[in-house]
Amino acid sequence: MEKIVKSIQDIIKKLFDVDVEVSITRPDPNFGDYATNVAMQLAKPLGKNPRIIAEELAEALRQGGEFVEVTIAGPGFINLKLTAKTLMDNLNDIWNDNYGHNNDGMDKTVIVEYPSQNMAKPYSIGHLRPGNQGWAAKKLMEVTGWHVIADNHLGDYGAPFGVWVVGFLRYSSDEKLEQGGVYELGRVYIETKKALKEEAARGEAAMANEVQDWLLKLERSDPQALAFSQRFKEISLRHIHEVMQRLKISTDYELGEAFYVTRGKDAVKALLDKNLAIKNDDGSVIVMLDEYGIDTPLLVQKSNGAALYATTDLATLLYRDETWHPDRVIYSVGSEQQFYFSQLFALAKKLGIKTELIHLWFGLIDQINEDGTREKMSSRKGVVLMEELLDNAEKRARDMVNGRDVSDEDIKKIAVGAIKFSDFVSDRRTNILFSWDNIFALSGFSGPYVQYAAVRVNKILKDNQTPQVDTNGYDFVPEKSIILKLLDFPEVIRLAARDLEPHKIAAYLYELARDMNRYYESTPVATGNVTDVEKAARLGLISKVSQVFKSGLDILGIEVPGSM
């Protein structure tokens, strides 16, 4: 596309002696391969009728010989058609191992924060989207040239810790913890929360005070509190790492909330000194944000002096700024925290932090109940656990391959691919409707559908040797729509990265898979009625398709199985 833009720009320069931004779109294929509205754009500066500009331009474009057909539609749209062979030559010109990647983010650093699970509970479906979307954001930044730092901002501080200690001392034991690991911690947490609620209903607070005491002890680095914290953290982290490994996601750092507590308190002091924060009579500290159009002040310290979520996030902003000087920070966190992040970002402005801060938010995961109502996804036991979800997905994947010889490794790739792809079937901001049938629909807009198309391409490449012949005489006519599609890839990546919208990659890959399936129906690639030249040319093109499937799926964190 860049080449076409350049040709048009050159001709405009020659004809009218102006420099313009030329944008190119893909019209209805009946009209052309590409279209531009540049004639309308030029009407004003040139003081001319757009239709006349379009005609002059069209004539010059025809003379250039690059386009086989140049037509004008409406008030001055120019439609362009190229031969399949020219398109293939264009593709060959720009082809490389990192095809589609660009350097838009060169010399810039971005911190991408995901999935930021909370220590108190087993990894649940609640942190599926933060991981999937965060990983895709990281990949999109990488392929567009950014220096990426991935950080897991673990929820390892705050009330849960106190709840754990109190609950562990009352309802659990060393043996139980040894046996149940994080699931025992989850159980204790739920039981203790329930007891706390009952206590509050009775108008009492003994247990609640104990919880607070443990939190304060932890903040004061009391050795017993630290030992508990260390122990719970190890159990939780082991589990989190195991599940992340299954999901094939990882981060470079794990600087959780706890890391920032002391820093946060110092930062609050500094804010007070600079009169950027206000101390209330009860001792709590707030930051006014009304100059940023936000009426609710941000609470950065509790009345008992304890730090809270915002205290640690305040310190995180400062620490990252000092340590990495990021140009951008992306927080992969659900839509529920939109208001909180608007407050946090306003606070950052107040502190003079110049970093571009992005809340990469997304909708919930819903399910349809047996009675037809729709609600947030849950299981009979409550939250859906990630390990269960993955186990189920593997079962489904096994059913899907239906006895064919597929390795365990590949089953896992299919299972994880199916789950992840479903995160990208629509704009991240919409709620997902979770349905096992859709996730594994081999004929639908699903991970397995795209993976299957990639596996099929790879099998053809594996089963066939490319004849060593000159393919220059081949016209690529049956392959034209695929070539056009491959030429779209760089622009799709650019837009997906610009808007942090990985669903654009998923939609693209689905269309490529669909185009490939249509292609096989009409054209023998390597067997049957095919000449050596055709075979060599087609296998050459298909190897490019294979690369695009692989690199596109890789952005979504999905692997191509060996077979399925």
Ligand code: ARG
């Ligand atoms: N642990 C939090 C949660 O699960 C998400 C943390 C988001 N990141 C942040 N810097 N506040 O809700």
